[in-house]
Structure formats: structure tokens, C-alpha cells
Amino acid sequence: MPELPEVETVRRDLEKYLVGKKIKDITIKPDFLNKISPNKEEFVSLLQGKKLIDVDRVGKLLILDFGLNKKLLVHLKMTGQFVFVPPRGRIIQSGHPVEQTRSAPDKYNKASFNFGKNGVLYFNDMRKFGYLKVVSNKSAEVERARYGVEPIQSAFTLKKFNELLEKRPNMEIKKFLLMQNFISGIGNIYVDEACFATSIMGDRKIRTLSEPERKKLYQSIKKIIKKAVEMRGTSVNTYVDGSGQKGNYVKYLKVYSRVGKKCLRCKKATIKKMKVAGRGTSYCPACQK
DNA sequence: GTGTTTGTTATCAA
DNA sequence: CTTGATAACAAACA
Numbered sequence: 226m227p228e229l230p231e232v233e234t235v236r237r238d239l240e241k242y243l244v245g246k247k248i249k250d251i252t253i254k255p256d257f258l259n260k261i262s263p264n265k266e267e268f269v270s271l272l273q274g275k276k277l278i279d280v281d282r283v284g285k286l287l288i289l290d291f292g293l294n295k296k297l298l299v300h301l302k303m304t305g306q307f308v309f310v311p312p313r314g315r316i317i318q319s320g321h322p323v324e325q326t327r328s329a330p331d332k333y334n335k336a337s338f339n340f341g342k343n344g345v346l347y348f349n350d351m352r353k354f355g356y357l358k359v360v361s362n363k364s365a366e367v368e369r370a371r372y373g374v375e376p377i378q379s380a381f382t383l384k385k386f387n388e389l390l391e392k393r394p395n396m397e398i399k400k401f402l403l404m405q406n407f408i409s410g411i412g413n414i415y416v417d418e419a420c421f422a423t424s425i426m427g428d429r430k431i432r433t434l435s436e437p438e439r440k441k442l443y444q445s446i447k448k449i450i451k452k453a454v455e456m457r458g459t460s461v462n463t464y465v466d467g468s469g470q471k472g473n474y475v476k477y478l479k480v481y482s483r484v485g486k487k488c489l490r491c492k493k494a495t496i497k498k499m500k501v502a503g504r505g506t507s508y509c510p511a512c513q514k
Numbered sequence: 515g516t517g518t519t520t521g522t523t524a525t526c527a528a
Numbered sequence: 529c530t531t532g533a534t535a536a537c538a539a540a541c542a
Contacts, residue, residue, distance in 0.1 A: 226520055285521075303520050304539085333539095352538045354521070396531065405522085413520060462519080503533070504520065517542090524536080 227301040229375065229410025230453035231464050231472060232285045235307050238467020239287075240280045242309045242344070247276045248291075249341040257335035257350070262358040271295065271359050272338075284372040284409030288365060296365040298358045299348070304333070304463045305355030311344040351463060372409040376450040381408070386443045390431050398434065398442075399427030400502035410450065414459055414481045417507050419445045421480040421490075426513045427501040452477060480507040488512055 251269045253261055261268050275291035282288065289297040336348040336357060374381045389407045401407060402416045420427045422445035425438055458464060458472030461482050465471055479489055483496045484507050494511035
């Protein structure tokens with residue numbers, strides 16, 4: 226599912242392909258009208274003919290600037306995809322042309338941003354949890370302020386992490402890490418990976434975490450998120466980057482999506498699954514305490 | 515038909 | 529106020 230590394234990859238792709246390009250027209254599928262804001266007519270008239278100036282991101286939220294006194298907020302939620310298709314259907318990645326691995330628009334296409342001779346940007350969303358909202362700059366700032374520090378920012382220090390942990394001593398660590406107002410960008414995949422790397426169970430109450438465990442958890446979060454950004458995200462289900470390619474962090478996953486398989490660390494126990502914070506949680510019953 | 519998948523928010527209960 | 533549990537949103541898949 227799109228978490229910080231996936232959304233950051235999409236952000237970079239859109240920035241690379243589309244900044245400076247002008248939207249010629251926009252189409253919205255009828256079954257997605259209630260996820261467009263303010264409404265289709267205003268949405269289209271506000272963005273049509275506008276040039277993309279900047280692509281920003283906070284947590285898992287994309288913020289597109291078209292030089293207006295408004296911003297376009299895009300959340301992919303669970304199955305949203307932003308896929309850019311250049312005129313000739315090929316894309317340059319790391320200096321080399323690569324073929325699209327996925328036809329776009331696909332079956333679940335919900336919106337299309339036609340950039341004329343520069344190509345088309347498709348928004349697909351199987352489960353329709355995502356949204357496209359044009360809001361005032363002021364509202365965009367209010368929205369942005371709801372997000373906490375990101376694991377890849379320099380402001381995310383061990384001291385900061387410890388201070389945040391102290392605010393919720395009785396909360397389960399997994400639930401805390403999933404809350405976007407404390408630390409933003411972590412989702413179900415990376416939270417399980419971070420807990421595994423720290424050898425702690427996701428349902429541990431924060432107050433029971435020792436000093437060394439807190440430090441290890443902090444380091445694990447940073448390391449895992451950074452590596453995942455480097456690998457262009459994780460494609461377990463529907464995630465693809467801004468050119469329709471899958472993310473490469475899958476081969477680095479240690480617990481997530483490994484239920485029933487041998488633990489890669491102790492090589493004895495089998496990865497199990499339980500519910501923590503209402504979410505499916507993969508863990509090694511032998512390694513994680 | 516049932517349970518599971520998950521980002522986020524709302525609602526309820528203790 | 530804090531915390532956890534559950535449902536809701538929607539669609540696919542086993």
C-alpha cells in the first residue's frame with residue numbers, strides 16, 4: 226500500500242515528467258465524482274490550461290501546485306495510482322528507456338489529466354478510497370499541519386523520537402507509529418518491518434520499551450524508510466510508480482507478506498499473524514519480544 | 515456467503 | 529483526556 230516511500234517515488238516521478246507542463250483537459254469517470262472536490266465543473270475549470278509548478282508531499286499526501294491560490298491534494302489511500310504515459314508510450318528511467326509494464330489507463334481508471342503533446346497522467350483506483358481535492362492555500366496548510374515529522378527529515382532525531390514516545394506511554398507501539406500526527410508516512414508494511422528489525426512485538430505498550438529498544442526502533446525506522454525510498458517502494462499488491470513500474474523493496478521485506486514462511490533471522494520459527502491496532506500484523510514468535 | 519486486505523476518520527465504551 | 533475496539537468507505541480474492 227502506498228506509504229511514504231511509495232508516495233515519495235510517485236512525487237519524484239511526477240516532478241520529473243510533468244513540472245512545467247500544461248494541462249489541456251481533464252476527464253473524470255462518473256463513479257468517481259464524489260471523490261472530486263469541490264465538484265467536477267469547478268475542478269476542471271480551475272485546473273484546465275494551468276501549468277504544473279511544483280509537486281510536494283507530506284506524509285502520504287501529494288500536494289500539487291499549479292500557480293493558483295489553491296492547491297490540488299491527492300491521496301492514493303489503498304489502491305490509488307498515478308501513472309504517466311508519455312506520447313510514445315515509453316519512459317526514461319535512470320537514463321534508459323523502459324517499457325510500461327502496465328497498460329494505462331486500466332480497468333480502474335478514474336481520472337485523466339491530458340497534457341497534450343507531453344502525454345497523459347492517469348489516476349486509477351480500484352477501491353475508490355483515494356481523492357482529488359482542490360482546496361485554498363490556507364486549507365492546504367491546515368492539512369499539512371496535521372502531519373508529524375517524517376522519518377527521512379533531519380528533524381527526526383532520537384531526542385525527538387523519545388519526546389514523542391513520552392506523549393503516549395500507554396499506547397501500543399504499532400498503533401502509535403501508524404498515527405500520522407506524531408510521525409508521518411509509516412503504514413502497515415514498514416511498521417511491521419521496523420518492529421521485526423527491533424525484535425519487539427507491535428502490541429508492546431510504549432512504557433515497557435527499554436532505552437536500547439527505543440534507540441534500535443528509531444534507527445530501524447530511519448534505515449528501512451530510507452532504503453525503501455531508494456528502492457522506489459514496495460509492490461505487494463497494486464502499487465506502481467509514476468511510470469507504472471513496480472517498487473523493488475519487496476525483496477528486502479523480512480516479515481511482511483512472509484506469513485507461514487521460516488523466519489529469516491532465527492531460521493527456526495515460522496512467521497505468524499495477529500491483529501494489532503486493528504491491522505494484520507506479521508511477526509516472528511521467536512525473535513520478537 | 516465469509517473473512518481478509520488497509521489508510522483514514524468517526525463513533526462508542528471504559 | 530486517553531486508549532482500544534469497531535465500523536465505515538469499496539472491491540477483489542481465496
